[in-house]
Amino acid sequence: MKYKLWQKWLLGIFRLVIFLLACYFIYHVIQENITALKALEVKHKPLFVGTFIVSNLIYIMLMMALVFAWLVLLKFKEPQRCAKIYFKSQIMKYLPGNIFHFMYRHQQTKNKNFTHKQLGMAALHETIILIIGAFLVSQFLFIWPGEITWLTNWLPMPFWVLFLIEVIGAIFVAKILINTGFLTTLISYFAYFSGMGLITYLLIFALGFESQPYLFITACFSASWLAGYVIPGAPGGTGVREVVFILLCTPKMAEYEALIIIALIRLLSILAETIIYLMASRLSQPYRHFSIWSDRTMP
Structure with a gap:
């Protein structure tokens, strides 16, 4: 029992250290680019x-694709x-611990049709499958090896x-996870990224900002998302994803531009997931049509 308690404390300390280091890095980027940030002006505000x-x-719509993958x-x-339940759970990933969305989804879904196992x-x-999808999409970074020499x-x-x-x-895992809907789920995650x-x-x-290749910027996001998903840190991957995104985007992008973009994406995700939480009942209605596929296994 004491061993598990120590494990919990050590993981908590590790999460805090990762978060503080990420915050320090972001603070350092802000300080180095404070002049550019102050001078920033949105030229076309309506756009x-x-x-x-x-x-x-x-x-x-992308969250609806993730929900479809979960149903598969x-x-x-x-x-x-x-x-x-899935729609409502997403807002909870911002709670301390970064596990409450999984706990809520599991606890609320369990009934006579779903066992814990x-x-x-x-x-x-x-x-x-999420990790595999993010890994594969992030490989587009290597089209520009000169930009990521570090x-x-x-x-x-x-x-x-x-x-x-x-x-x-991925092929090996697909064979292991046969009859689970691996391919359909993976395609849904590709659509998300x-x-x-x-x-x-x-x-x-x-x-x-200076235009960037679509595949490059998609790979940067996927890699930063993956880092925030697998590295223990703040709720919702806060801090970790921002740091990795900035590191991957520069020097191809200016540091302050990468910082602003990833901050906007964070703000956008919080706003959208709040809307999703409030509209969960309405957004879930179209999925009732999939009941005709109950117990069906997708490719």
């Missing part, structure tokens, strides 16, 4: 406001109820070998 609103709508893993049992396995499969210099092997290993690993890349690209355009 920016319109883009921000459209980005919120896109974000909501649950084999479309009680789709409307499970969709509503089934929900636990679905959550495990979700995590594995990363490529640390790789123990050529990046193409790493990519090949990841593809083989592609859509988030589009939001990032649109915000860069709306602010009048």
Whole structure:
């Protein structure tokens, strides 16, 4: 019992240290770019406001894709109820601990149709496939190896070998997770990361920053999302994702531009997920049609 308590304390301290280091890095970036940040002016405010609103709508649609992937893993049992629970759970990832959205989803979904084991396995499969999807999308970074020398210099092997290993690993996992809807779920996650890349690209355009290749900016977001997902830190990956995004985007982007973009994405996600929480009942209604696929296994 004492050993588990110490583990909990050590993990908590580690999370706090990671968060504080991330905050220090962001503070350092702000201090170095304070002049540029103060001089920043949005030239086309109506364009920016319109883009921000459209980005919120896109974000909501992307969350609907994540919900669909979750229903695939649950084999479309009680789709409307499970969709509503998933929508409501997302706002809880910002609570301290970064696990309450999983706990809420598990506790609220469990009933006679779902056992603890089934929900636990679905959550495990979700995590594995999300990590694979983010890893594969982030490989687009290596199209511009000269921009990420700080990363490529640390790789123990050529990046193409790493990519090949990841593809083989994904195929191996797909065979292990046969009859779970692996491919359908993975495609849904690809859609999510592609859509988030589009939001990032649109915000860069709306602010009048130097244009960046879509694949590059999508890969930067995917890699930063993955870092925030797997590295213990603040709720919702706060701090970790911002640091990794800034590191990956520079020097191709100015540091202050990368900082503003990732801060806007954080703000956008909080606003959109608040709307999703409030509209969970309405957003979950279309999923009732999937009840005809109950117990169906997707590819």
